[in-house]
Amino acid sequence: MKLLCDHMLGSLAKWLRIFGHDTFYPDATMNDDRILRIAHDEKRLLLSRDKELLIRAKKTLVPVLEIQTTDLTAQLRQALKKIPLDEKLILTRCTLCNTPLRSIEKEGIKDKLPEKVFQTRNKFWVCPVCSKYYWMGTHYENMRKKINTLLQKE
Numbered sequence: 351m352k353l354l355c356d357h358m359l360g361s362l363a364k365w366l367r368i369f370g371h372d373t374f375y376p377d378a379t380m381n382d383d384r385i386l387r388i389a390h391d392e393k394r395l396l397l398s399r400d401k402e403l404l405i406r407a408k409k410t411l412v413p414v415l416e417i418q419t420t421d422l423t424a425q426l427r428q429a430l431k432k433i434p435l436d437e438k439l440i441l442t443r444c445t446l447c448n449t450p451l452r453s454i455e456k457e458g459i460k461d462k463l464p465e466k467v468f469q470t471r472n473k474f475w476v477c478p479v480c481s482k483y484y485w486m487g488t489h490y491e492n493m494r495k496k497i498n499t500l501l502q503k504e
């Protein structure tokens with residue numbers, strides 16, 4: 351399922367990308383008309399807390415998930431009820447720009463990585479658009495802990 355988060359849901363958008371979902375996040379200058387147009391044309395589920403935007407989305411038949419809280423953990427729990435987590439997709443997409451990641455041989459990027467990371471990790475990915483590197487380090491482990499917490503029954 352393709353997604354679109356409104357301006358108020360930047361952290362949620364980042365997490366949905368970590369989960370591997372194609373998640374559009376508008377830049378600051380993008381107005382509601384344009385956001386609704388993209389959601390409609392690209393068949394994206396609109397996640398929003400903006401009442402006015404949600405009413406307009408329903409009128410233009412854009413599917414919506416109304417986010418009811420400002421708390422990120424609660425937002426994620428709400429999103430996961432509607433958009434199931436697929437383990438295979440976790441960490442397959444750039445959190446900055448939404449592009450699917452490519453795996454990359456570590457020998458080729460030795461000078462781009464911290465020494466300790468190069469020595470202790472073996473699998474690496476790169477975003478072909480913004481050249482950000484990804485690996486399963488402590489950041490990844492913390493992320494997994496957060497996901498496991500989210501998946502626990504309330």
Ligand SMILES: [Zn+2]
Binds near residue numbers: 444
């Ligand atoms: Zn990127």
